[in-house]
Amino acid sequence: MPSLTVPQIPHYISPPVTKETLEYAELAVIDLSKADDAHGRAAMALQASEAMRTHGFFYVVNHGYTPEQTARMFDIADVPFSGVSSEEKHTYTARMKDTGSYQGYKPRQYWHINNGVHDQLEHYNINRDVTKREHPEAIRPLLGEIEAFARHTHFNVLHPVLRLLALGLELPEDALVDLHGFSSVGETYVRFMKYYPRTQDEELKTKNVWLKGHTDFGTITVLYSQSVAALQILGRDGTWKWIKHMENALVINAGDALEFLSGGYYKATIHRVVQPPVDQQNHTRLGLFYFCMTDDAIRLAPLSESPVLQRAGIIRRVEDVDAPTMEAWRKGRTSAYGQSALKATYEGTEEELINGVVVKHYN
Numbered sequence: 055m056p057s058l059t060v061p062q063i064p065h066y067i068s069p070p071v072t073k074e075t076l077e078y079a080e081l082a083v084i085d086l087s088k089a090d091d092a093h094g095r096a097a098m099a100l101q102a103s104e105a106m107r108t109h110g111f112f113y114v115v116n117h118g119y120t121p122e123q124t125a126r127m128f129d130i131a132d133v134p135f136s137g138v139s140s141e142e143k144h145t146y147t148a149r150m151k152d153t154g155s156y157q158g159y160k161p162r163q164y165w166h167i168n169n170g171v172h173d174q175l176e177h178y179n180i181n182r183d184v185t186k187r188e189h190p191e192a193i194r195p196l197l198g199e200i201e202a203f204a205r206h207t208h209f210n211v212l213h214p215v216l217r218l219l220a221l222g223l224e225l226p227e228d229a230l231v232d233l234h235g236f237s238s239v240g241e242t243y244v245r246f247m248k249y250y251p252r253t254q255d256e257e258l259k260t261k262n263v264w265l266k267g268h269t270d271f272g273t274i275t276v277l278y279s280q281s282v283a284a285l286q287i288l289g290r291d292g293t294w295k296w297i298k299h300m301e302n303a304l305v306i307n308a309g310d311a312l313e314f315l316s317g318g319y320y321k322a323t324i325h326r327v328v329q330p331p332v333d334q335q336n337h338t339r340l341g342l343f344y345f346c347m348t349d350d351a352i353r354l355a356p357l358s359e360s361p362v363l364q365r366a367g368i369i370r371r372v373e374d375v376d377a378p379t380m381e382a383w384r385k386g387r388t389s390a391y392g393q394s395a396l397k398a399t400y401e402g403t404e405e406e407l408i409n410g411v412v413v414k415h416y417n
């Protein structure tokens with residue numbers, strides 16, 4: 055008989071929230087419990103669409119996990135870092151540059167940030183089909199819970215959000231859902247991520263940037279809100295604003311693939327991670343994410359049948375016939391990220407060319 059109790063693992067204690075006064079982005083809060091009926095969805099669709107067009111970020115509340123379920127997932131999120139030896143981490147390291155896939159560990163110091171300084175963060179990535187790869191011993195008893203978490207986020211968060219965004223384009227409400235099958239071939243995955251405090255020298259040489267300004271390459275990223283302030287988004291006014299922690303809320307942002315599919319209507323948001331405020335600087339920072347992509351085979355060309363896009367005008371980064379598939383785009387971006395030589399531009403950003411499309415990086 056299967057055990058009725060979940061495996062015992064250490065409880066992860068979240069650092070206290072900051073008392074500093076920070077300039078926070080004012081983001082919309084989408085109450086997913088209101089999206090159960092068509093009337094509610096129509097109202098929510100306007101709100102979500104507006105949020106994606108302005109900040110490209112919004113919060114989701116009432117997504118169906120209790121605070122205790124979320125807390126349990128943060129306990130699980132810490133296991134790949136605190137519960138696995140460095141030898142075993144090495145064994146399960148992702149071969150990012152060769153395979154263009156993050157599955158496995160991204161070791162600390164793999165990416166170059168600035169002035170010879172490398173990152174101090176590690177992550178462990180698991181495809182929603184948790185059986186696709188082998189996992190470290192400490193993670194194996196937790197795979198059932200990790201898969202249930204992937205399913206929850208896929209069906210109770212990703213799909214409802216995609217319905218709102220499709221309605222915002224006046225498309226049939228499953229137009230985007232149909233591109234994101236749970237069982238299709240594709241990379242949509244769970245990420246556990248841990249940031250470690252850095253030396254003063256590293257902080258100085260990188261101007262406190264821990265993860266450079268970037269857009270995510272998928273359609274939507276679901277970030278389970280956590281207490282250490284460090285994430286910032288670049289506003290339309292050109293200033294960075296902090297993302298405020300909201301208990302048991304999710305932070306949703308748009309990535310490149312959604313920008314391509316919507317012909318620039320929904321913008322991939324530029325965001326970065328910086329050193330936390332002074333009262334949180336001695337803590338590690340644990341992240342829990344679900345990175346969403348369309349099925350691998352989908353060509354990332356604008357959904358030009360959308361009446362909204364027809365009215366608003368479609369921005370193409372490449373001709374439709376040359377549009378990369380989700381597979382080509384994610385592999386190109388993953389292989390190059392933090393490894394390729396970037397070209398400085400006169401605007402002060404840095405650039406690289408992936409699949410014929412210019413990708414910008416920000417400090």
Ligand SMILES: O=C(O)CCC(=O)C(=O)O
Nearest residue numbers: 247270277285325327341
């Ligand atoms: O740690 C965070 O809050 C954001 C991380 C991030 O932007 C990423 O992994 O793409």
Ligand SMILES: [Fe+2]
Nearest residue numbers: 268269270325
């Ligand atoms: Fe990101």
